[in-house]
Amino acid sequence: MSEETRARDALVETGRSLFGRGLTFGSTGNLSLRLGDGSWLMTPTNVSLGDLDPARLSKLDGDGRHVSGDKPTKESFLHIAMYRERPDAGAVVHLHSTHSVAVSALADIDPDDVLPPITAYYVMRVGRLPLVPYFPPGDPDLAGAVGKLASKHHAVLLANHGPVVAGSSLAAATYATEELEETARLFLLLQGRAVRTLTEDQVAELRKRFG
Template sequence: MSAALRAALAAEGARLTNLGLSPGASGNISVRDGDTVLITPTGRPMGGLDPKELSVLALDGTHLAGPRPSKEYPLHLAFYRRDATAQAAVHLHSRHATAVSCLPPWSPRSAVPPLTPYFVMRVGQTPLIPYAAPGDPAQAAALERLPFACRAALLQNHGPVTSGPSLAAAADAAIELEEVCALLLLLGGREGRLLAPGEAAGLAERYGTPWDTSQ
């Protein structure tokens, strides 16, 4: 893994922490480089990552180098195995997205409705994955087996996980998901205006994000 890629991962971890999205030692971030994955070590705060002290995994989960990886690494590998365009993944315990993960989902394919254009543009449909203990590989397997496209998910009673074609895109998706979840909670259960199906479909087509127009 190049020094530049290691530095970029540490920088994104610091950015998310500075935004208040990674409290304590929670959260993990990874980036793919061919058939290997660079990921945060277990128990390390994302705001103070040492680029030289990161874990390296194979796509099958084999630990190749560095400290012991985060126990959530199966979630990251699930995105890489199901989507060849995924080059980075972020898992957070951000407050508002975690709160929404404790609520019933809006639809079978997205826990979050099309409340804002930027949610559809930067994240897309975000299914709710049934609860499992943190690090349970069965939950990652459930994510990997989803029969429809998605670049993000909410883990029930746990928090968000996002992916993207770059580190910045995966982190930006996590930020946007947190923002739309905050707006959803601000509505307090009131019925707000959602994007019309044609409006959401047009944005998804234009920006290349997954969105089922039947939702």
């Protein structure tokens, strides 16, 4: 089985899993994966992640030109902005997951680091999470805003929209996105309560140990 065939199957399986667990809905969300030759596979526009066809996935060359498959997601520029700033990225996941979007709409969050360090795994898999200002869906200026943050952050949260997360592999990007969503859910559950987050020393130790 070729690298590209395995990549296509992995995107379909991941999309089905995310949709089946309610982390995306309708035709929202998009996934991409970088191939060894520098080209990308992406999910097509206006297609449910729960109903992807491996043969119809969009393929883009290393310059971002659509070369085969269905028309790519209209948010392909978000993925490309991440890849351009993060040469180590092997995959990007963008969802409109409910709790993450809810947090992105709160008026009093810290735009430099949206979620507090509630758990060790959030610090390990997500780290600092900056908020990207609101842009209409499909606005190309959003790519520039994401690109400004992507070199220092592998995960960003789009205001009133949802997370964009890069990882060394599709599994790594997916796990980090799931951890972000779960932490957003915990953050909302704990609103109005006295919360014991990890201390600065505990966070520093995790970052030293796990990067």
